[in-house]
Amino acid sequence: MAQGEGGPAALGALLATAVTALADGAAERGGPVPAGTPGELAARWEKRLGTPLPEHGTGAAAALAEVTRLLAAGAADPADPACAGHLHCPPLAVAVAADMAASALNPSLDSWDQAPAATTVERSVVAALAGLAGYDPAAASGVVTTGGTESNLMGLLLARDHAVARHSGVSAARSGIPAGVRPRVLCSRAAHFSIARAAGFIGLGEDAVIAVPTDSGHRMDPAALDAELTALRRRGELPVAIVATAGTTDLGAVDPLPRIAGIAAAHGTRLHVDAAYGGGALFSDRLRLLLAGLEAADTITLDLHKFGWQPVAAGVFLARERAAFEPLDRQVAYLNPEDDEEAGYTSLLGHSLRTTRRPDAAKIAVTLKALGRTGLGALVDRCHDLARHAAGAIAAHPRLALYAPPTLSTVVFRYVPADVPEDVVDAVNARLRRRLLREGLAVVGRTTAPDPTTGREAVQLKLTLLNPDTEPRTVDALLAAVVRAGERETP
Amino acid sequence: MAQGEGGPAALGALLATAVTALADGAAERGGPVPAGTPGELAARWEKRLGTPLPEHGTGAAAALAEVTRLLAAGAADPADPACAGHLHCPPLAVAVAADMAASALNPSLDSWDQAPAATTVERSVVAALAGLAGYDPAAASGVVTTGGTESNLMGLLLARDHAVARHSGVSAARSGIPAGVRPRVLCSRAAHFSIARAAGFIGLGEDAVIAVPTDSGHRMDPAALDAELTALRRRGELPVAIVATAGTTDLGAVDPLPRIAGIAAAHGTRLHVDAAYGGGALFSDRLRLLLAGLEAADTITLDLHKFGWQPVAAGVFLARERAAFEPLDRQVAYLNPEDDEEAGYTSLLGHSLRTTRRPDAAKIAVTLKALGRTGLGALVDRCHDLARHAAGAIAAHPRLALYAPPTLSTVVFRYVPADVPEDVVDAVNARLRRRLLREGLAVVGRTTAPDPTTGREAVQLKLTLLNPDTEPRTVDALLAAVVRAGERETP
Ligand SMILES: Cc1ncc(COP(=O)(O)O)c(C=O)c1O
Ligand SMILES: Cc1ncc(COP(=O)(O)O)c(C=O)c1O
Numbered sequence: 002m003a004q005g006e007g008g009p010a011a012l013g014a015l016l017a018t019a020v021t022a023l024a025d026g027a028a029e030r031g032g033p034v035p036a037g038t039p040g041e042l043a044a045r046w047e048k049r050l051g052t053p054l055p056e057h058g059t060g061a062a063a064a065l066a067e068v069t070r071l072l073a074a075g076a077a078d079p080a081d082p083a084c085a086g087h088l089h090c091p092p093l094a095v096a097v098a099a100d101m102a103a104s105a106l107n108p109s110l111d112s113w114d115q116a117p118a119a120t121t122v123e124r125s126v127v128a129a130l131a132g133l134a135g136y137d138p139a140a141a142s143g144v145v146t147t148g149g150t151e152s153n154l155m156g157l158l159l160a161r162d163h164a165v166a167r168h169s170g171v172s173a174a175r176s177g178i179p180a181g182v183r184p185r186v187l188c189s190r191a192a193h194f195s196i197a198r199a200a201g202f203i204g205l206g207e208d209a210v211i212a213v214p215t216d217s218g219h220r221m222d223p224a225a226l227d228a229e230l231t232a233l234r235r236r237g238e239l240p241v242a243i244v245a246t247a248g249t250t251d252l253g254a255v256d257p258l259p260r261i262a263g264i265a266a267a268h269g270t271r272l273h274v275d276a277a278y279g280g281g282a283l284f285s286d287r288l289r290l291l292l293a294g295l296e297a298a299d300t301i302t303l304d305l306h307k308f309g310w311q312p313v314a315a316g317v318f319l320a321r322e323r324a325a326f327e328p329l330d331r332q333v334a335y336l337n338p339e340d341d342e343e344a345g346y347t348s349l350l351g352h353s354l355r356t357t358r359r360p361d362a363a364k365i366a367v368t369l370k371a372l373g374r375t376g377l378g379a380l381v382d383r384c385h386d387l388a389r390h391a392a393g394a395i396a397a398h399p400r401l402a403l404y405a406p407p408t409l410s411t412v413v414f415r416y417v418p419a420d421v422p423e424d425v426v427d428a429v430n431a432r433l434r435r436r437l438l439r440e441g442l443a444v445v446g447r448t449t450a451p452d453p454t455t456g457r458e459a460v461q462l463k464l465t466l467l468n469p470d471t472e473p474r475t476v477d478a479l480l481a482a483v484v485r486a487g488e489r490e491t492p
Numbered sequence: 493m494a495q496g497e498g499g500p501a502a503l504g505a506l507l508a509t510a511v512t513a514l515a516d517g518a519a520e521r522g523g524p525v526p527a528g529t530p531g532e533l534a535a536r537w538e539k540r541l542g543t544p545l546p547e548h549g550t551g552a553a554a555a556l557a558e559v560t561r562l563l564a565a566g567a568a569d570p571a572d573p574a575c576a577g578h579l580h581c582p583p584l585a586v587a588v589a590a591d592m593a594a595s596a597l598n599p600s601l602d603s604w605d606q607a608p609a610a611t612t613v614e615r616s617v618v619a620a621l622a623g624l625a626g627y628d629p630a631a632a633s634g635v636v637t638t639g640g641t642e643s644n645l646m647g648l649l650l651a652r653d654h655a656v657a658r659h660s661g662v663s664a665a666r667s668g669i670p671a672g673v674r675p676r677v678l679c680s681r682a683a684h685f686s687i688a689r690a691a692g693f694i695g696l697g698e699d700a701v702i703a704v705p706t707d708s709g710h711r712m713d714p715a716a717l718d719a720e721l722t723a724l725r726r727r728g729e730l731p732v733a734i735v736a737t738a739g740t741t742d743l744g745a746v747d748p749l750p751r752i753a754g755i756a757a758a759h760g761t762r763l764h765v766d767a768a769y770g771g772g773a774l775f776s777d778r779l780r781l782l783l784a785g786l787e788a789a790d791t792i793t794l795d796l797h798k799f800g801w802q803p804v805a806a807g808v809f810l811a812r813e814r815a816a817f818e819p820l821d822r823q824v825a826y827l828n829p830e831d832d833e834e835a836g837y838t839s840l841l842g843h844s845l846r847t848t849r850r851p852d853a854a855k856i857a858v859t860l861k862a863l864g865r866t867g868l869g870a871l872v873d874r875c876h877d878l879a880r881h882a883a884g885a886i887a888a889h890p891r892l893a894l895y896a897p898p899t900l901s902t903v904v905f906r907y908v909p910a911d912v913p914e915d916v917v918d919a920v921n922a923r924l925r926r927r928l929l930r931e932g933l934a935v936v937g938r939t940t941a942p943d944p945t946t947g948r949e950a951v952q953l954k955l956t957l958l959n960p961d962t963e964p965r966t967v968d969a970l971l972a973a974v975v976r977a978g979e980r981e982t983p
Contacts, residue, residue: 005571015589053620058864061586075609080496095552098506104803118566177697204695206668312595373549
């Protein structure tokens with residue numbers, strides 16, 4: 002066991018084994034990502050893993066070294082500057098060490114008596130982040146989640162129960178959605194797909210989501226939002242929530258929060274802001290103005306495993322008022338009986354969709370204290386600088402086309418071979434990306450974005466620059482590799 | 493950063509700092525749980541934490557040592573034999589070390605190019621556990637989850653979409669639940685509350701759950717189940733799923749799986765088995781017969797952070813047939829575009845409710861390999877032995893009353909002072925448990941269970957014995973402490 006008698010010594014030795022295996026695996030990999038086709042690689046790794054559940058074990062040290070080395074050799078390493086495909090950050094060593102301590106202690110936040118101090122630490126981290134978001138920490142509340150997807154799900158779920166209770170006087174959690182009620186959710190076309198998925202999960206159906214058009218800056222068009230709200234009211238439908246995005250996944254676009262908040266208030270509709278990506282700007286003196294108006298949101302999604310350099314998971318869901326959590330209140334005889342709660346043994350059970358829950362707040366607490374707001378802000382700024390550098394280099398290159406100027410730390414662009422039709426350009430970009438992967442050279446992102454003139458969804462490449470240690474010249478080298486791969490893929 | 497140049501060295505040093513702080517904090521605590529009232533303790537810890545988000549950081553080592561020490565000093569340590577309140581296991585050192593490696597590499601399972609080898613490892617772990625459950629690993633599929641709650645939610649969600657599609661030919665995920673359809677879920681009275689909660693989350697409403705009576709062994713009564721199914725059909729309602737529990741939270745009771753499977757088949761209704769706790773019996777030669785019939789389930793919840801000695805989270809959701817996951821299929825331009833999938837870059841995105849997802853399979857893989865099936869089975873058997881020992885000691889004690897013989901590793905009982913009315917017995921048991929907590933002596937569990945003669949829900953105490961290193965005489969000492977605290981709380 003990790004704790005108890007002899008625990009720390011055994012744990013220390015095994016941690017050293019794991020660190021060595023990580024280094025060995027990284028050396029074996031020798032680049033940002035293992036070279037080979039996915040089929041070849043999977044076959045090789047399956048063989049190397051052998052029987053995953055043997056009758057008799059091979060012992061702790063051998064199993065740990067073997068599997069860890071394989072995972073490292075087969076990783077797409079976010080700490081490598083050529084690994085820039087996704088909102089997939091390199092974690093800080095201090096956050097990894099804190100996460101290990103959380104694993105060793107193994108508190109679970111569903112009852113006080115499984116997590117006495119961890120409960121205090123989560124409350125305190127949530128209050129600090131609520132304050133950073135502009136909320137009154139004494140009135141606000143929140144919870145640590147597995148990520149933006151769970152936070153967005155919570156935002157819609159609590160909004161569903163709130164809207165249905167106000168409209169029909171019944172609890173949707175208890176009785177389902179009453180007959181004749183047609184709940185709707187409004188977000189921009191560029192909102193993350195987890196919004197529609199959540200609507201599907203909670204019984205509204207994905208079709209309940211109205212995708213509001215965006216302006217030329219890829220931000221939700223407030224006039225269109227207002228018109229949609231008016232129209233749905235006329236149809237007798239029930240607006241459950243407006244979801245604004247503060248930092249879209251591809252372009253980092255921030256919806257106009259103050260205007261949207263005004264419209265939400267005028268229509269009496271709840272406002273959820275998905276700041277999973279853009280929330281990191283709150284740490285930065287230079288970028289935080291982008292998020293002005295965030296404090297008017299009823300609920301907010303933040304995500305410290307994006308801008309925040311935490312190992313997954315480090316999601317945060319915030320509510321301006323504690324009362325927003327009421328639909329999740331629950332008394333369970335074996336977890337939080339009434340007389341225990343009266344005696345002060347309160348827990349975070351009623352704040353989460355989960356029961357057993359790992360204290361991901363621990364690593365966040367350590368990181369916030371270790372770096373401070375300005376320390377994290379400096380890392381955000383460095384990534385923003387890298388994105389501006391990349392955009393400049395792309396704009397200056399004859400064979401690269403920048404899709405839009407960067408807002409946060411992503412850059413969307415594509416390789417444009419001379420004299421080939423549009424659909425071939427799509428295929429070349431898709432193929433050059435796979436070539437870079439297959440050759441073990443780089444992880445470049447990919448998405449589609451509408452052509453500004455024709456509206457056609459075109460394949461684009463994307464750099465997501467989340468490694469503050471990356472040098473501008475390494476970004477230049479990465480772009481050069483994109484061009485070379487593009488040349489080889491051009492028919 | 494944890495990886496990259498200089499990463500492993502920095503990480504190694506910080507891990508050593510954390511291990512020292514864990515030991516220092518445990519020494520400071522000096523028992524299974526910190527002594528004091530929750531109010532006093534929270535005030536002390538808040539003061540010690542100070543400002544959680546300072547303007548300027550205090551540096552990595554200082555912040556890590558400080559917060560880790562506080563978390564350890566304020567932990568309810570599951571590695572202490574007197575910490576026996578919940579399904580809250582002491583984690584194996586080897587699993588903690590593997591979890592650390594997962595944090596350092598930080599793969600995310602929502603796309604191949606964030607987690608090449610981790611994707612293979614998860615697939616392989618899931619196949620091994622599917623085989624252990626009696627499924628054909630080649631036909632089955634599954635996913636690692638945050639726990640029983642998420643797995644049960646998945647079971648109901650997929651069952652909802654399956655039942656609605658078959659009944660009405662529409663996708664509930666896309667269009668919501670059609671008007672006039674009244675979906676129902678059937679489980680026993682002793683099922684975990686996450687079943688009802690999930691029904692509330694997915695839009696059926698908690699009232700959709702029919703709590704089927706249990707027999708004298710606290711197992712679902714199959715005749716009553718059959719009658720409920722027939723009655724609801726007559727009312728024109730739609731049975732979405734039968735949920736059987738294999739190992740109830742308090743008593744470890746296992747519903748009669750073969751008979752329930754027969755009823756599910758006869759009514760054409762999906763069967764989900766919640767084996768979050770009892771699934772551990774699959775490792776044990778002595779106990780695995782309890783789970784005969786499990787292979788007839790359509791979907792299964794397992795949980796290796798209970799019987800499995802993993803740090804949270806280590807939930808598993810299995811489906812007998814891959815097709816069960818279809819409602820979660822999704823093509824996302826930036827994650828899994830069609831031509832990338834055709835080129836072999838497939839991911840586990842369509843297996844999970846989450847997007848970004850930590851590879852909790854890594855620690856499970858290492859543990860399965862390190863201990864093997866028989867090694868884990870031996871740990872399960874030792875906990876089962878401890879429970880039987882405890883039950884014997886309770887039965888022999890004049891002031892303790894055993895509620896039921898143990899099935900797995902929980903023992904439900906209570907302290908019975910002489911000559912006091914029933915409601916006072918309840919209060920004495922509740923108070924003696926809080927006294928043990930407040931004095932830092934023990935974490936004993938608590939629940940309610942119906943009196944076999946009057947049916948009245950009475951407060952009961954519970955030992956959840958998940959520490960295989962505990963000696964029988966330590967269990968005796970724990971029971972003696974319960975009796976002493978009971979004497980002091982008796983009016
Ligand atoms: C804007 C936005 N919201 C939500 C999410 C989902 O977050 P997660 O992957 O942590 O669940 C993402 C993920 O990229 C995102 O970019
Ligand atoms: C039978 C059963 N099912 C489900 C759960 C929920 O599991 P988790 O807490 O991992 O979400 C529990 C938790 O104790 C349980 O005992």
